[in-house]
Amino acid sequence: MDKNKRKELQDEFKQIKVYMGVVLVKNNLNGKLFVSAYPNLxxxxxxMKAQLDLGMFGNLQLQKDWKELGEDAFSFEVLEQFDTEKISDVRWEVKKLEKQWREKLQSYDDKGYHKRPANR
Incomplete structure (x- = not known):
């Protein structure tokens, strides 16, 4: 690939908008929720599906249920998304969003795949 074409493709890539946000994976059989926020949706x-299919997902409880129940038992939803262009500290915002949504949905213990925060 020549240098001009490469530069053109790089410039196009830089123009793609990046959205951060919160996702929900729901076990439709038992109602358990997995809530997580990411800097790029x-x-x-x-x-996530590829990681679950390969047995490499970070949440062991969700990974176990995925293996036992299969993909059809789960649904995926973007709960909230934001353009990252105007956000100065994306990582901080992602952590804050994740905490807010986990609290709102109470995705802990029997209702979810998360451990309740220790500072309660």
Whole structure:
């Protein structure tokens, strides 16, 4: 690939908007919720499904249920998304959003795949 074409493709890539946000994975059989926030939502469900299919997902309880019940037992939803262009500290905002949504949905213990925060 010549240098001009490469630069053109790089410039196009830089113009793609990036959205941060919160996703929900719901076990439709038992109602358990997995809530997580990410600095880039692009293709997030595809990435999560690939990790779950390969047995490499970070949440062991969700991974276990996925293996036992299969993909059809789960649904995926973007709960909230924001353009990152005007946000100065994306990582801080992602952590804050995740905490807010986990609290709102109470995705702990029997209702979810998360451990209740220790500072309660």
């Amino acid at each position: 692009k293709n997030k469900w595809m990435t």
